[in-house]
Every structure is written in C-alpha cells, then in structure tokens.
Amino acid sequence: MTNLGHTPPFRISAPGKRICFWGAPAHVPPFGSLFEGLDLTGANTGNLFIGHGLFHGVDCAHKAFHPGFGAIPAERLHEHFDMLFVPASNFVGNGVDLTAHADYFARTRLPIFCFGLGSQLRPGEAPALKPGTERLLHLLAERGGSIGVRGAFTADVLWRMGIRNTSIVGCPSLLGLQASALERLAAARPALDKIALNLSNNVRRHALHPEAMRTSENGLFQRLLGENAFYILQNERPEIELLAAIAAGEAAKVTDAVQRIADIFDISGSRDDIKAFLERRVRIFYAVDDWVGCMATMSLAIGSRFHGNVAALLAGTPSLCLVHDMRTRELCELLRLPHVVLDRRIAAEELLERGLDADFGPFLANRPRLMTEWSLFLARNGLEPVPETTRAPALAEMLA
Template sequence: MSRIYYRGGMSPFETFSPGYILTHNVIGTNVGNFLYLNGVLRSLMIDDNTVIQANYYNTNYYKPEYVNENFDCFVIPLADAFRENFVNELNELTSFVKKLKIPCYVIGVGLKESYEPDFSQPKPQDEAVKKFVTAVLEKSNCIGVRGELTGKYLETLGFAEGRDFMVIGCPSMYMKGKRLHIQNPKLDVNSKVCFNSNVAASVPTRKFIKLKMKEFENHYFIGQVVNELRSIYLGAPYEYKIEYNFRNVTDKIYQDGRLRFFCNVPKWMEFLNDSDLTFGSRLHGNIAAVLAGTPALLVTKDSRTRELAEYHHLNAIHESKLNEKLTLQELVEQQDFSQIEKYQKQNFDRYVAFLKKNDIPNIFMDGEDPQETAFDRKIKQTDLLEGIVPVSQCSLEEIAERNRDYYTNLDEKLDRLSKKLNFTSDLLQKERIKNQKIATEPLSKKVVNKVKGFLK
C-alpha cells in the first residue's frame, strides 16, 4: 500500500457542488489543473489500497510532523509555477518541504515567460525557484519539468539536465499511457466544434475565436476558470471589461445554450469525445480533447504553451499567424493531426524513466501499460457532476437551487472566516494587555523576572 500526500485542490474522487467550488476555489482558479493532477495520480495509484490525500491548496492543511508519520511521500504537481506572482506559494512550499523527512517529488513544473524568453537577464522569481528546487532535490533525485525552455531557465540558475531535472512534458499527456490515436477531421457546417479562450490571449486572438464560432452552427464554448463558472452557473456578468466570447446572459451564446463548464475530467473528456474538433488558446482545454481522441488546434502565445506544444508535437499555430480571411476548416486542412502519435511513445518512455530515476512506485513498472487501473476503477464508482449548462437554459426552480447552493456555501465560508478573525482578534487583545502590564512594571521587577526566566 502506498500513502500519497499531494498538492491539489481536491481529489478526483470527491464531488463538490458548483457553489462550493466557486466559494472555495478548489480548482485552483482553472479546472485545467485537474488534468495534470489526474495524470499524476493515475500513474501513482498502484493498487486499490493506495491512499491519496490532497492538501486543498493549503500548505498547512496538515502539519509536517503528521505528514511524516502518516504518508510515504509528498507529491507536488505544478503548472507554470516559475513566475513572479507565484513566489509566495513557492516560498511556502519550500519551507514545508524542508520540514519533511519523506521523499518529495515535483512531477511537472514550468516557466511562464514570453514566447521568446530572454535568459540573459535575472528574473524576479530566481531566488525563490533556486531555494525551492534545492529543497526538493534534497528529498528526491531530480525534478520533472514541462519543456526545454523551463530546462534552459533552470540551467541559468545552476541546475543541470540529467542530474537535477528531466524534461518530461505535461503528465496529463500520459493519462492513457502511450496510447493516443487522432485522425484528421473532415469538417462541414454541421460539425460539432468546441472552442476555448482566455483573457491572456491578445485581442485579435479573442476576436478571431469569436468570429470562427459563427462558422459552425453546432459549436460550444467550454469555460475553464472560476469567472466563467460563475457566469455560466449564476448568470453573473463576466468580470473582465474586455472583448470576450460572452459577457452577459443576454448574449446570443447564452440564449442558444452554447456554453458548458465541467467540474471533473471524465465528463469533460466524454463531451469532447463526441466532438469533431477543439480550437482555442487554452492549453489543457486542447490536451483534454487530444486525450479524448479528438483533433485539437492550440493557439500559442507564450513560453508555457510553446514548450508543451513543441515537446508533445501538439497541433498549434502562433497567434500572430491567425488570418481572419481563412476559415477554420482551411486552417485545419494545413495540419497533420496524426503527428502527436508518432512522438507519444518516446515521450511516455521518458516519463516512465523519470519515475524510475526517483524510485517512485507506479503502474508502468516492468513495462506495463494497463488499460484499466485502480484509479480508473475508483473513478467509475464516483458520482460525478454532469457538465454545467448556462443559467439561461434553467427553469425557475433550477435557478433558485443554484442560488441556494452558492449563497449557502458563501455564508458558511464567511461564518468560518468571521470566527477565525474573532479568535485572532482575541489573541491580539490578550497580547496587548500582557505587553501593557509588562510596560508598567517597575524596572527592577522586570530585570528580576528576566533573570529568573533565564535561570529556568
């Protein structure tokens, strides 16, 4: 039996209501995080007795002493964590890892930079990254990074490929082992095409995606982040004041019911499996389609999307190459969607070699590549949420239930925060009273008490 403690917002075998997800952000802002997490956990659940426990994105969910006594390892699957606005989280993880006595494994991590990173200049996160990687290497043989660009970045910090890190791609791509099969699509106006986008994409990219949706009557926009979930589930206006695929419930895409949001990977992939193509700027939105056997065309824009597209040979086009005069079908005809299969086995073998280098028990040991695993069996036993349709498609009873779900969870969270705040306030007040008492004591008494304390 293996006992795994891991960084993650929730277990793949837990089902939370959309209201709970919105108020507690267990998806880590983006449901795409579930994809690489599922890939890692499926690899490491060696039998039906494997114990997995999330930290719910709370570094202090369990104390280090408890983790040392009750788990065999701490697994840290990460996305583009080598970035400036993730420094605080990295520092917390570093501090936690240093207190552990069990192995710690980073299975996937990447750099977030421009499409053509400048490695000649220091970056704000350098010191935090060095401390984090060093701490992890004290408890494992090497870390797994997403792509060559992340590898080059670590080399500028003094780490060496092969010794300190291996390029393994995204663990989500090995959710089905070495097995991938993608056919070139034959699109027409009746094809079911799924789209995705994000606010980080350029304005022309977002406009292009919105324009191409009109070419297919049977299209869907698949949301991935909490703001999109809030908008689809509750009808709240989309928060960003920018050109986007949908903004209000009065938008045509709402009224036509062409929005979806998935709170788990299986239902997400099931929907994409029944589609003819996925197109957009969401990395894991397109990887989910590939895993479902559906062709996907990714719009790349930064180092994160570039290095994974290059490593896995995902079909991709840089956002500067988008031409509104071309139909999506014409863009697709320029692609060979079978190319991913040609490189999947060698990438998979490298991933397995990484697990072996770290002596991590996994389902692929001894050349195995099982089609059904302990992870798969447990997923089948889990009562998973269906895809969420836009609120415009709901009855008044369903709308009322959605609001009850959201505001009940919000009230419970605010109540907990209030109690925590009151507790902290009481502690501060006690400290103030104590300090005031000390401040008013005669100097001689203070000295005597200090000496007594020292002698003890």
C-alpha cells in the same frame, strides 16, 4: 458522470508505498457556487487534468491528497506517508509566492518528486522569483533525483537558477491517454460539425504577441458564432458570472455579462447571435470525466488553452492548439502536437483550415520516445514504470 473505465497504457509503480499528493487537484469536493468550485480547482479548471493524470496513473499501497498543513504537522508527515508527489503547474513565475509551502515541506522528512513543472516567464525575461518560491524549487531539486519539467524552456530557466537535475517529460495530464483514444486520433478526420472552442482572453497581457493574440482570438470567436460550436471555459470571470446569473434567473445580470463579454471580443452586445450563443453554448466542467465525455461528442477542438485541448486528446478528438506563450509552445513542440503560433493576426478561416488539416501522425510516432523519457525520469527517482505491454492492433497497423 462519464466513466472512462480503461487502464492507462503507461503507469507509475511504487509497490508498498504510501504516497501523499500536493499540488494540482484530481477532483473537487461538493461546492456551492461556480466560483467556489473554481477556487477548489486552484483557480483554473485545467489544473484538474494535471492532478487527475498523475493521481490515477500511480499504483501504490495507499495514496491521498494532503489534508492541509494544519491537519498534519510537517515533522510527523512521514508517519502517514513515505513520499510526496507534486503534480505541478506554473510555479516558476515572477509573482508566485510559495513561501508557506517551502517552510512546511522543508520540515518534513519525505523524498519529494515533482511532475510537470512549468515556467511563466517570457523569452529573455530574468527570473525574479519570490524568495520562498525559489527555496521550494531548490528543495524539490534536493529531495528528488530529478524534476519533471514541461519542456526545454523550463529546463533552461531552472538551469540558469542552478537547478540541473531536470527531465523533460511534458505534463502528467496525458498519463491517462488510453489506447482507444490513440486509435481514434489515428483514424480521425477533423470536421466543423461540432466544435469545442477554448480561449485565453483573460491572460492576453502575458502573451508573446498580445495584439496578434487578441485579434486572432476575437476573429475566431466571431466566426464560430455561425457554427455548431461550444465555448468551454477554464477561469474566465465574466463568462462564469454569466452562467451563475443564468442559473439564478437574474435577467439584468445576464444582460450585463453578455455586454461585457461582447466588449472583450469586439462585437456588438445587441446582436441576437451573440446573446443566443452566450446563453446556450457556454460550458464549464469541474470533473475530468465529464469534460472528456463532452469532448468525445466533438469533431474538432481549437483554442489557446493547453488543457482544454488535452481534454479533446483524452477523448480521441482532434485538436489545434493556438500557441500564445512559452508554456503552450514548449509542450506542443515536445509532444509534436498540431499547433499554430499566434505571432501575427491570423484570420479565422486560416485557423479553421489548419484545424481541418491537423495531422496527429507526429504525435503518435513520438509517443514511444516520450514513454522512454518517462521511464528514465522515473528510474532517476527510484520509481518503477509500468510500460505499455500491448498496443491495440489497429493503432500498430496505422503507425506501421
């Protein structure tokens, strides 16, 4: 496993406190099958970056993830912990049911601090949340000084729900960003030497422009069959089934999975290049360090998975985010990351050209302002930031 071995430049301090974490995981325990491992990530390996960034970005007396609602009665949680940290994902979505969680945490005595809350709604879509989910969101607002949200869109959705104490700070996945990675981004020149591709082909129905997303992603996938590229998964079932069949040596299942994936990308499954690519160039990671270590070997990451591109950023590798929904859009706009909105069919060559022209100057210049927002957010919750006390000379010179 790759050991990143650096101290993050911005940390959260809670001296003497025992902190319980519940939400996106930071690590997964040993597992049997690829799908068992996927379940342990919360059904999406990208969740690991949220939990990992927050868990390893906190200094306190003791920290641990909640062992399960059956392990500690809610009424006695305060005997083990002093506060609850929630590395959140897209809780603000129609269909998300957090009733059991609302019931449990309502019976605890702990203050609750939420980081990185996001919305899955479309612009203009009225919230129709499950009652339990809405109760949990209001509980988060009542138990903490301020809810950390991913962007202005989520803050507006919560405002219309009557939740006004929000701070727009983005996602805690980037708390682990090292000065060395910032230096690499400042000096990097994107290239097509070795490309990491990430796609959201299994959630296109949620896109702002589904057909534009489908044709743009499919064209890019087809184009990269001829490049030194790797397809990085997060929760795409046919592709994971392919990896499982390859590992088990089940030739018939491999052939079936290749055909199903080819159909998704509008390409003939009988082509030699698609079969070779899918059997040799598909990867999935269940540990943040391994994923970031792989991205450090790439010359460019491109795709519609926000945390797939975060993996590249943490490695100091340039990336281009293909924005297909409000979740990715609000984060890219807040962080000032290079991105393209898939609101029309965009040819693969144009996407690659945009990737080669990716400019991280705005992202780097925006970082001090974002860290100030984090400091204010933590202060509203009675927490202490440990700000950047030094900046690598090379990075300071480039920004100057």
